[in-house]
Amino acid sequence: MTQDTRIGPPVRGGEREMLRAFLDFHRATLAMKCEGLSDEELRRQSMPPSTLSLLGLVRHMAEVERSWFRRVIAAEEIPLVWSDEGDYQVAYDATTATRSEAFAAWEAEVGHARRIEREAESLDVTGYQARWDEEVSLRLVMLHLIHEYARHNGHADFLREGIDGTVGA
Numbered sequence: 001m002t003q004d005t006r007i008g009p010p011v012r013g014g015e016r017e018m019l020r021a022f023l024d025f026h027r028a029t030l031a032m033k034c035e036g037l038s039d040e041e042l043r044r045q046s047m048p049p050s051t052l053s054l055l056g057l058v059r060h061m062a063e064v065e066r067s068w069f070r071r072v073i074a075a076e077e078i079p080l081v082w083s084d085e086g087d088y089q090v091a092y093d094a095t096t097a098t099r100s101e102a103f104a105a106w107e108a109e110v111g112h113a114r115r116i117e118r119e120a121e122s123l124d125v126t127g128y129q130a131r132w133d134e135e136v137s138l139r140l141v142m143l144h145l146i147h148e149y150a151r152h153n154g155h156a157d158f159l160r161e162g163i164d165g166t167v168g169a
């Protein structure tokens with residue numbers, strides 16, 4: 001991996017500033033775990049029967065960003081990135097995926113998510129989460145994304161170590 005250029009979250013600050021900073025830190029961590037690897041290495045799967053790969057994680061997080069920010073908070077009626085049928089598992093299949101297509105989709109969704117969050121009046125803005133049949137707040141969405149990234153960044157640590165021995169951060 002190249003030099004760590006992530007900006008750590010502040011140790012003091014308002015709620016929204018902290019949530020935004022932690023989410024961006026975790027986004028940067030996923031990108032960092034993928035730095036310097038070829039498409040083939042990014043597609044390398046973990047131990048069978050799992051098909052988990054770094055590229056699959058990037059694709060999955062594009063779906064997560066799209067689903068929670070655009071579909072739930074902004075109420076956009078759009079399909080998932082890789083599945084018109086709403087199958088979140090499709091994103092994990094990175095067997096023919098490339099860095100360029102996966103990162104383009106993920107970065108576009110992160111851009112939309114940041115815009116939606118910035119334009120929201122407060123963290124109390126709500127959207128409808130159909131899978132839960134519940135109205136959820138932007139606050140919950142941001143916390144959920146932090147949790148989702150943190151969990152998957154742990155997977156990314158193990159995947160990266162298995163590819164080239166790189167560990168840490």
